[in-house]
Amino acid sequence: MQALFTRIWHVIASEQTRVFLWLVARQVIMTNMKRQRRHLTDTGICQVCKGGEESILHILRDCPAMFEIWSRFVPMAKQGEFFNTPLLGWLYENLGVHTEIGRYNWSTLFAITTWWGWKWRCWNVFGKTGKCRDRVKFLRDLAKETSEAHTKGRERGTAGVRVERHIVWTPPISGWFKVNTDAASKGNPGRALAGGVLRDEDGTWCGGFAINIGICSAPLAELWGIYYGLYMAWEKRVPRLIVEVDSEVVVSFFNAGINDSHPLSFLVRLCYGFFSRDWLIRVIHVYS
Ligand SMILES: [Zn+2]
Known part of the structure; x- marks a missing residue:
């Protein structure tokens, strides 16, 4: 395998x-x-x-x-x-x-x-x-x-340029790891899957996951993917992590914060829990 x-x-x-x-x-x-x-x-x-x-x-x-x-x-x-x-x-x-x-x-x-x-x-x-x-x-x-x-x-x-950068995955700088997640749902809301991969500076596969989320909205599926990506990287004791996210909405949750009354705030807070731990994290928006 x-x-x-x-x-x-x-x-x-x-x-x-x-x-x-x-x-x-x-x-x-x-x-x-x-x-x-x-x-x-x-x-x-x-x-x-x-x-x-x-x-x-x-x-x-x-x-x-x-x-x-x-x-x-x-x-x-x-x-x-x-x-x-x-x-x-x-x-x-x-x-x-x-x-x-x-x-x-x-x-x-x-x-x-x-x-x-x-x-x-x-x-x-x-x-x-x-x-x-x-x-x-x-x-x-x-x-x-x-x-x-x-x-x-x-x-x-x-x-x-942007298009080229995203057709070819670029490795992170030395000492960093990168997690890429992707979520797909059949309909919005609909049956959703999320998957992610963790790779090092050489592009070597360090871990991955695929989860079946059940029926949910597209941003919720994206967030679950990111949460599991963070969880996996933390478990693997990665010291510095770049999280590539292709959803603008989700990136804005992390950068601008999210209102407590927002239905997705619980999951954003779960992710914040990882941000505050003893490691370096950067969230980057990529286009797909
Ligand atoms: Zn057939």
Whole structure:
């Protein structure tokens, strides 16, 4: 698993994409099969194609809309293996392929396609009229753009413009650690997940978490993610910590304070509890 996580954190893709892949590797993303096991639904069948059980691999690879896209990307001779490898092996193998295809690596196209496959599904846009051809072009262009931004970011150092800075995660300065959290909710309020990762100045993975928060609002999910991120870093005895937050609302809670009557004030105060301890913390707003 450690080798797989290393590949995930090194793939050239957006931070959100990597966090998503990490959640996939931990097998914590919600599927109908899982919902059925928890008695949240009475069928584990995929509601998009109704042609099979909705497992993680079904969502990301085997459901017809995705199958069609992958079939356009993967050479015929390799399709047998591609479509038959179990989840973790599938992630591991494909994230390790750095063959260049038209100005980007296969691993980049693979990561981006997986993430967008999930997003499109959550937006429920795979219909019978889904324009697959356009999606194929969209993904290829995005892979090219991401790779180019990555190369430019390297050439110019890490002080590039905003977009470049956030396509490529930048390590903290020497002696500091960085925690990145991400929360996703299906609807606002809706069923929410939060995940986070802690890394050191070399970008080495030092810890991570993924939690199922239940039904809540988007800022509440973000705050839970930050709270757990702080908790994890404190438990690991990190001396100096940068917390990257992509929600302006949440950053303003920390910088400008929050009224006691605000429904989220309890959680902001829980986070403040960590701020006042014997370590250095900086909260930084990043754009995603
Ligand atoms: Zn399906």
